[in-house]
Amino acid sequence: AKSLGGNCCQTFEPSFQEKMQLRMTIERHLRKAIELNELSLHYQPQIDTLNGRIVGFECLVRWDNSELGRVSPATFIPVAEETGLIYDIGEWALREGCLQNKRWQDEGIIHVPVAVNLSPSQFYDQKLKERIESVLAETGLDPAYLVLEITEGMTMHVQGSIAALKDLKALGVSIAIDDFGIGYSSLSYLKEFPIDKLKIDQSFVRGMKDHPINTAIVHAVQSMASCLGLDVIAEGVETEEQVEMLTELGCRTMQGYLFSFPIVAAQVPELSRNYANV
Numbered sequence: 001a002k003s004l005g006g007n008c009c010q011t012f013e014p015s016f017q018e019k020m021q022l023r024m025t026i027e028r029h030l031r032k033a034i035e036l037n038e039l040s041l042h043y044q045p046q047i048d049t050l051n052g053r054i055v056g057f058e059c060l061v062r063w064d065n066s067e068l069g070r071v072s073p074a075t076f077i078p079v080a081e082e083t084g085l086i087y088d089i090g091e092w093a094l095r096e097g098c099l100q101n102k103r104w105q106d107e108g109i110i111h112v113p114v115a116v117n118l119s120p121s122q123f124y125d126q127k128l129k130e131r132i133e134s135v136l137a138e139t140g141l142d143p144a145y146l147v148l149e150i151t152e153g154m155t156m157h158v159q160g161s162i163a164a165l166k167d168l169k170a171l172g173v174s175i176a177i178d179d180f181g182i183g184y185s186s187l188s189y190l191k192e193f194p195i196d197k198l199k200i201d202q203s204f205v206r207g208m209k210d211h212p213i214n215t216a217i218v219h220a221v222q223s224m225a226s227c228l229g230l231d232v233i234a235e236g237v238e239t240e241e242q243v244e245m246l247t248e249l250g251c252r253t254m255q256g257y258l259f260s261f262p263i264v265a266a267q268v269p270e271l272s273r274n275y276a277n278v
Ligand code: C2E
Pocket: 044, 059, 060, 061, 072, 073, 074, 077, 090, 093, 116, 117, 118, 119, 178, 179, 202, 235, 236, 237, 238, 255, 256, 257, 258, 262
């Protein structure tokens, strides 16, 4: 029975038990997601706004389950992390992204890198390098056309992460720092780490209009990156006004709904034609 006179908002929030139930339901279905073919990748283009060309795609996993419907990666990736399912799901996404990119290249559809997201457990996995190496060998994708997206937090506090990154880079792949700016990176971090790109988190892009501090942060990131020879990608670009502000700040590579939602592979040929990439 519900107790009266308690917290008025209690009834609107799922209880701890309900959250645990949902988490277990997700886990139960997620265990079978790969074999049941429920996972797919969507691809979101990254645009060089100076010449209007597509310069890359980010691979974003999608999960459609018969009982749960489409579940957001923001919901199931954390569950996959906690349960260890992320190793298989992450490797599936890596293989699928590499395979698809190789296909696009072979078919003359588009010749740009794809970026795959790595979770913390994947990054800490001793076998990561081997796994990537074998996926590259299996799919025949040139490593120069694979970007690994990791977050700041994953590398910050870990002894040996510089060595781990150098090890990965020795494969010939590139490293991008995802959601850059919301962690705790310092200039010295950027100088020490063997990385190639910074992805400016969408919260800064969104906040530029109303809070000048966001513009200042984007500006600072952009100038640091230029000094260090790093590429910058602004994420979550939704308006022309944001394009103008970012351009003013010297940022030319952008990703966001203004250009395209994440799309299925079958839509990529037409998108590439529209962006005059072929
Ligand atoms: P993320 O890596 O920061 O990915 C960007 C997210 O922003 C994606 O959400 C994308 O659909 C969304 N987005 C892109 N453009 C815009 C825009 O203009 N406006 C707004 N509001 N959003 C935009 P999505 O696909 O739901 O992915 C959420 C998160 O799930 C990703 O954040 C990433 O952390 C994780 N994720 C997705 N796929 C994978 C994967 O294969 N492996 C791992 N480990 N994580 C993944």
